[in-house]
Amino acid sequence: MSVDTVTLSGSGRTAPTTAVRFRPRTYEEAADVVRGRGPRGAIARGLGRAPGDAAQNAGGSVLDMGALDRVRSFDAATGTVVCEAGTRLDRLAETLRPSGWYLPVVPGDRRITVGGAIGSDVHGHDHRTAGSFTRHVTSLELLTADGSVVTVLPGSPLFEATAGGLGLTGIVLAATLRCRRIATSLIAAATERAADLDDLLARMAGYGTRLPYESAWIDLMARGRATGRSVLVRGVHAPLDALPVRDRRAPLGAPALLPPLPAVPAFAPTSLLGRTAMGLVNEVRHRAAPRAATGVLRSFDAFFRSPDALPRTPSPAGRGGFVRYQFTVGPGREETLHRVVRRLSTRACPSSVAVLERLGANGPGWLSFPAPGWCLALDLPAGLPGIGRFLDGLDDEVAAAGGRVGLARDSRLRPELLTVMYPRVAEFRALRAETDPTGAFRSDLARRLGL
């Protein structure tokens, strides 16, 4: 097992801290690290793609799970796969695809691990129909505080605390997943433009689940009557008869990569991309999208391209990193969404990501983020003047509307809002106190929010 001392941050690159990083290659090595932890405890880390500080542990131990990445078994008849926690979702997807199976949930970023997907209970753009990742987990092997390995099944308190539990109930060593059947390796996509936020919400609310993947990019630079103007993208795994006849003989092959929607040229270095330039970029981005196009066949890569399926714009974050702000508010709380979008537009927040989704039923975890309603995700430059106070104001709006921010992406939530947003946090703390009385599992996020 390799061991080194490193400075780590999340993908937002804010608040880096230093820890001893262990890279176990076997379950025994992982158990040794947990048993031999120091007073600052230990936390699992996947690929560190969570934007905030969930996979950091200042002055303590971090278990990098990347070497535990074997797919142990795959049943091509039932689509059941057993894999280790460090298995990357993008690699797993490519293993499954030729057999006619795919990931049960496809998040915006597939360069993440199975353990990270469970620790954050990730969701995809089809959350209304598929639910979150841990809904498709049928069993877990969890390394607990005393160094023993237990099998954890859905429906048990330990499963519900671990699903979206940010690594604080133990280290997931392996998981059994139920995958999704696919007939082809293409997505049939539809794109349309919405003139403003009301228009967008009406289009999203009025649509069924025929094209279950759905997300909208909102132009936060647009103001006045255009506030909330957006581009809406929907898609479904293409059935065989959607393919041209010549492609039907090998529908699950690696498709010739269809070009994504045209990328907007970066006409300024990212660090210099100010509000005026960002406004121009967004103008081009909005106009570049088709007014209405249906049945366009795209490769999975082109369709699910992170952070959304739309043309990329340069990030305004520059070297200072970014704060990913993501929240949900329930159905009937559209006025809150309007107010937040108006506040962002009035402030001309230069966010290259501004993705709106509709979410379905709650995730199974006590700290799972997905909840029914509207979910907006933004990336804001961490160096934006006054960003802390501004986002505190948005937190207050969201909490007052019964909504919540996503903890795996968070790096700055005030602890007093945690219980308002996550009413089951008391149960989570009680379970931790019972199963981990000496606090073996700790992270920067856990200390910051008092989890």
Ligand SMILES: Cc1cc2nc3c(=O)[nH]c(=O)nc-3n(C[C@H](O)[C@H](O)[C@H](O)COP(=O)(O)OP(=O)(O)OC[C@H]3O[C@@H](n4cnc5c(N)ncnc54)[C@H](O)[C@@H]3O)c2cc1C
């Ligand atoms: C561009 C981009 C797009 C994204 N899109 C989405 C999206 O569409 N939907 C969504 O839900 N999220 C999304 N995310 C968030 C991100 O995918 C998640 O936070 C994910 O958990 C990161 O996985 P990771 O393997 O890198 O885990 P890390 O970032 O390393 O860890 C995340 C959490 O999981 C815990 N963890 C990791 N491995 C284990 C393990 N083996 N056992 C127990 N706990 C573990 C960690 O302790 C930490 O609390 C996106 C992030 C980015 C940067």
